[in-house]
Amino acid sequence: MYYSLIFHRLLKAGMAKVYYFPPPSHASITHVMAKPVTENSKSYNAPCYPVSHIVQHLFGSNCVDMNFNVADDHPVETKTVSFVDVDFSKLETELRDHVIKKEGRPRLCFLEFLGYHDPHRPQSQAMDTDFSNVGSMIECGLFTEALDSIRSAVFPGLLPPMPYLISLLEYAQQGNATSVFLRNLQQVMCNLLVTNPPWLAPSTVKKYYTQVLQCPRCKAGPWSFLETAISYCLSSEATCHPLPGPALPTLLHFHSDLVAFFLRLFQGELHSVTARDFVLPQGPGVSQASASGSLLYGTFWTVWERSTLLSRAVKQLTQLLVQAAVKDYAEKDEKQRLHLADTLLNLLSVLVEFWCQQNFKLNQNLVEKGLKDLAEHFAVVSQDVSPVVLAELVARISSTRLKLVMADAIFRNLCCRNGNTVGDEPLSLKKMVLSYLPALGSLARSPSGARLRTGPPSHSCTSQETGCRTQSSLVNETGPENENLPRGLNRVNAAGETLLHRACKRNQVETVFQILALPGTDINVKDHAGWTPLHEACNHGSTACVEALLRHHPAPVLNNQVGGVSPLHDALLNRHMDIAKMLLEHAGSVLLQQADEDGRTALDLVSTTTQREELLHSAQVGDSALRNKVTKVSNLPLLEAGSSLLAHLISSYQQERALCDHAPPSDRARSLAYRLVRALETHSFQKLTLGWTDQRVVRLVEDADTLLELSRGRYLGQVSQAVKECKGQNTMFLMEMLENLKSLGDALMADL
Structure with a gap:
């Protein structure tokens, strides 16, 4: 039987x-x-x-x-x-619906604003108040008395005359007001926001706030007023008009409170458009289009800028945020710190969430590009800031959507400035494991105290189009000081191949040595198809060039794939066993785990048992050499900063893009995560996603496949021994996160 x-x-x-x-x-x-x-x-x-x-x-x-x-x-x-074959024909549609629903959900919630107005109970209206005496007091210079009269007359539906409030703000800016006056004025502004929130009021109230919240002298709009308040807190002279100086402690706190007031105002507007169960009041003159006519839009975007996140005002805000972060970090006395960076971070999170929610349903690609542009811009303007400060800044970002892109851009920029290039492909869990973890090991080996290389924004390492390829714009072949440079260094042919590509194809090792000796050379530069010089050397059997590339510091990235073809695959497909063994002796058995689009590993590309044994032996030699490398961390602060960024990146990625499907045991067989894992168990990732057009869904499947590979013990070899043995708090926490990812993969496998 x-x-x-x-x-x-x-x-x-x-x-x-x-x-x-x-x-x-x-x-x-x-x-x-x-x-x-x-x-x-x-x-x-x-x-x-x-x-x-x-x-x-x-x-x-x-x-x-x-x-x-x-x-x-x-x-x-x-x-x-x-036993029971599962129908996967609708899996792509279900995954796409999951991605859209998850990306479109609100991120920031402010429950305190629910008490501002009960839509089921009419507001009590104050009786008409005569403010004529307030005007007379202001004309006579009795600002304190005028403020006291206004304080007692702030009720729902009752707004103090705009000119009087502007005069009081102007008097506060001159530096002659007492601390009691400034505190009372701030209280009046807060009470005004509570009793007459602009997001629940007629459009005339929004115009009232727009005119009040601008510089009393320049009257250039809310952003100018907000920028002046921030600049004064930073002791900067870049204000719309001169303010009393040196910065007075009372005025410093007053302007800091003004920035906090703007934040609270914008939080209320964000809350009003994201709380789905929030009932807007009905009645004549009430603006139902609260988003398009909001104060937040009018402050940070002109009518022509609303299709881009990175407007002029947003760029200026990011620069001020960098200055505030440096100032807050340098201020040792906790009592004197204004914590301005935290306020600006929350402000940036609010405006990012507001803009993304308004544009997500119209154009999801626009939102993704806007977030990336903002993060890249911030990485550029913060190049000279200590990595420790940047890591602490990222940790305090409240929006997971913003934290994700910021941590990614800053980490890549940090790696590039220390001579380690990572790919510019879309962010995924597999990319973090295969590219970012090895790059973290390189940060640990960076010389302690070495000055980070920085440059102008036009040559930023974060630019997607150019990567770190700055040599073509920095080197002038015709100059007499460059007479020893290899001929044709700056020429790129129709295929996008640099001189380094061409030299590797022809095995011109002397030219390769000359190019690698030049400062700023990108050893991982790609042509238009994505091939690197190492790919070309492996493809054409240029053994001497492969050896030269592997000896260079930083070493080339060996896991770059083009259509699933890695340098190791390229060598074996073209029968260059000597090069394949050289690659394995350099990087170890981790290269044997890579699969091409058809699911074939390197061992599947050789036909005889002898060749397989030779490859396995070379991989063992590589593993032994890697284990015997010095495990001492040369730059602990840099490693700790990189570990913190990578930990927040993984955490934010899991919250933003992971397939969280906590179904009860009785329904687990019908859950989306379960069916996806079953599909990956019976089909390869490449076969399952063949013909799928939505790249977000493809990355989701790839992430699930990566978790399954982690549960099988693969990919963990990407972590260097120095990082594993580091006792730094952030690095140890990152190692725990990797173990949690492996456990998550184990849980998915256990459900099968």
């Missing part, structure tokens, strides 16, 4: 005598259970049933809701086949 391991105990419990295949000649066969049923299995003159017959006999029609892995026990080959 054929038997299946999963039902072996059931058959024995039923007093059946089970024979292995082939059965002995003396055996009397009464039933044959086979999967699949073949002509050979029908040749025993006994009824032949599929293995599923046992399940149907035991559970009846309920068996269709169950998942059984039935293993055919064959003396030569064992393979696992799913």
Whole structure:
């Protein structure tokens, strides 16, 4: 009798005598259970049933809701086949719906604004108040008395005359007001926001706030007023008009409170457009289009800038944020710190969430590009800031969407400035594991105290189009000081190939040495198709050039793939075994784990057992060499900063893009995560996503596949020994996060 391991105990419990295949000649066969049923299995003159017959006999029609892995026990080959085949035709649509729903959800919630107005209970209106005496007090210079009169007359539906409030703000800016006056004025502004929130009021109230919240002298709009308040807190002279100086402590706190007031105002507007159960008041003059006519839009974007996140005002805000972060970090006395950087971070988070929510339904690609542009811009303007300060800044970002792109851009910029290039492909979990973790090990080996290389924004390492390819714009071949440069250094042919590409194709190792000796050379520069010089050297059998590239510091990235083809695949596909063994001796067995688009690893590309053994031996030599490398961390502060950025990047990525599907055990078989994992168990990632057009969905499947690979123990070799043994707090936390990712993959596998 054929038997299946999963039902072996059931058959024995039923007093059946089970024979292995082939059965002995003396055996009397009464039933044959086979999967699949073949002509050979029908040749025993006994009824032949599929293995599923046992399940149907035991559970009846309920068996269709169950998942059984039935293993055919064959003396030569064992393979696992799913009992109930799952229909994956709708999987892409369901995953796309999941991605859209997750990206469109609100990120920041401010529950305190729910108490501003109860839509089911009419507001009590104050009686008409005569403010004529307030005007007379201001004309006579009695600002304190005028402010006291206004304080007692702030009610819902009642706004103090605009000119009087502007005069009081102007008097406060001159530096003659007492601390009591400034505190009372701030209280009046806060009470005004509570009793008459512009997001729940007629459009005339929004115009009122727009005119009040601008510089009393220049009257150039809310952004100018806000920028002046921030600049004064930073002791900067870049204000719309001169303010009293040196900065007075009372005025410093007053302007800091003004910035906090703007933040609270914008938080209320964001809340009003994101709280789905929030009922806007009805009535004549009430603006229902609260987003398009909001104060937040009018402050940071002109009408012509609303299709881009990185407007002129937003750029200026990021620069002020960098200055505030440096100032806050340098201020040792906690009592004197204004914590301005935290306020500006929250302000940036609010405006980013507001803009993204307004544009997401219209153009999702526009939102993704806007976020990337903002993060790249911030990475450029903060190049000279200490990595420790930047890591602390990223940790305090409240919006996970903003934290994700900021941590990614800053980490890549940090790696590039220290001579380690990472790819510019879209962010994914696989990219973080295969590219960012090795780059983190390089940061640990960076010289301690070395000055970071910085340059003008036009040559920024964060530019997607140019990467770190600055040599073509920095080197002038015709100059007499460059007469020893290799000829044709700056020429790029129609295929996008640099001189380094061409030299590697022709095995011109002396030219390769000359190019690598130049400062700023990008060893991982790509042509238009994505091929690197290492790819070309491996493809054309340029052994000497491969050796030169591998000896260079920083070493080339060995896991770059173009259409699934890595340098190791390229070498083996072109029968260059010597180069393949050289790559494995340099990087170890981790390269053997890479698969091409057809799921083939390097060992699948060789035809003989001898070649496989040679590759495995070279991989063992590489692993041994890597283990014997010095594990001492040369630059602990840089490693700690990089670990902090990478930890926040992984955490934010999991919150923003992971497939979180916490279904109860009874419904787990129907959950989206379960069905995706089952699909990856029966189909390769490349086959499953073949023909899929939405790259966000493809990355989601790739992330799930990466988790499964982590659970199998793969990819963890990307972490250098120096990082694993580091006792820094941030690095140890990052190692725990990687273990949690592996555990998450284990949990997904356990559900199968």
